Amino acid sequence: xxxxxxxxxxxxxxxxxxxxxxxxxxxxxxxxxxxxxxxxxxxxxxxxxxxxxxxxxxxxxxxxxxxxxxxxxxxxxxxxxxxxxxxxxxxxxxxxxxxxxxxxxxxxxxxxxxxxxxxxxxxxxxxxxxxxxxxxxxxxxxxxxxxxxxxxxxxxxxxxxxxxxxxxxxxxxxxx
Ligand code: GDP
Numbered sequence: 001x002x003x004x005x006x007x008x009x010x011x012x013x014x015x016x017x018x019x020x021x022x023x024x025x026x027x028x029x030x031x032x033x034x035x036x037x038x039x040x041x042x043x044x045x046x047x048x049x050x051x052x053x054x055x056x057x058x059x060x061x062x063x064x065x066x067x068x069x070x071x072x073x074x075x076x077x078x079x080x081x082x083x084x085x086x087x088x089x090x091x092x093x094x095x096x097x098x099x100x101x102x103x104x105x106x107x108x109x110x111x112x113x114x115x116x117x118x119x120x121x122x123x124x125x126x127x128x129x130x131x132x133x134x135x136x137x138x139x140x141x142x143x144x145x146x147x148x149x150x151x152x153x154x155x156x157x158x159x160x161x162x163x164x165x166x167x168x169x170x171x172x173x174x175x176x
Contacts, residue, residue, distance in 0.1 A: 013085035021150035081113035114143035
């Protein structure tokens with residue numbers, strides 16, 4: 001029997017960058033052009049294998065609270081990871097990403113895996129944020145970064161696999 005580990009993941013980022021769409025693609029493999037803004041607390045789970053463990057992601061969506069540019073401390077409490085999303089076609093959303101990182105450092109757990117998702121990479125012909133900028137910034141804060149498209153299912157699995165890899169195993173994997 002593989003051990004199941006529950007990993008709380010909180011989503012951060014401006015309204016409209018595609019947070020709900022990323023979760024919807026990851027959990028249900030579905031994209032909805034008219035996804036309705038989340039009302040009330042929203043929460044989805046998906047379990048994926050990682051080494052000799054199973055990682056059960058408990059993904060918390062902001063329920064629209066991000067428009068106040070701060071979230072209740074309970075939103076972050078106990079999180080193993082945060083996914084901070086920006087929209088590659090909106091420089092503003094990359095600028096605010098840095099505010100979200102600051103907010104996370106102030107109110108989030110001391111040890112937390114930070115994953116940055118540059119979403120809407122299917123729209124790279126109207127890109128405003130170079131991947132190089134995102135990579136440099138991610139490196140400066142010790143975060144992982146990937147460009148995603150919830151619409152075209154690009155790098156969504158990889159985003160969460162990247163998080164899994166940053167979570168130290170409970171028991172070291174024995175070979176043989
Ligand atoms: P949230 O407010 O951050 O949760 O963003 P939503 O998930 O509600 O998405 C906002 C808008 O962006 C919606 O109209 C989505 O259909 C659209 N969207 C989300 N992800 C993508 C993507 O990867 N590519 C494109 N082209 N549009 C996307």
